[in-house]
Amino acid sequence: MTHDARHVLLRAALDAAERGWHVFPLRPHTKRPALHGESACPRTGPCATGHRKWEQRATTDPDLIRATWARAPYNVGIATGPSGLVVVDLDMPKGKGSSDAPSGATTFAALCERTGQPVPTTRRTRTASGGEHLYFTAPAGA
Known part of the structure; x- marks a missing residue:
């Protein structure tokens, strides 16, 4: 995937977050969350008090979105419940x-x-x- 494609995906995630839509990364070329599951949960960071599922970890924080999408060309998932x-x-x-x-x-x-x-x-x-x-x-x- 080119740098341009990665930038387009990051921009889509940031645009959604600017609308107040909570985003989370999806594995490249899929619609499966790119976040760890319960069995692989490190119980640190957002999961320090217990495993948090993908919808609970979705965010509108642009700094977190930039850091996440810098790691891979993730597709963009929208957590509809938290986003209203x-x-x-x-x-x-x-x-x-x-x-x-x-x-x-x-x-x-x-x-x-x-x-x-x-x-x-x-x-x-x-x-x-x-x-x-x-x-x-x-x-x-x-």
């Missing part, structure tokens, strides 16, 4: 069933039409499989 987000995952058909299975976007659009609601305008990201994630602010208290 609800994300709708619009998957593509997996090819295991009917070849005419609708995409998640098609199904979501049909649901919106049936309920008399427009398809919401919101932040969207493309997924590796060609689907989309739609980002919404969670209702207060949720």
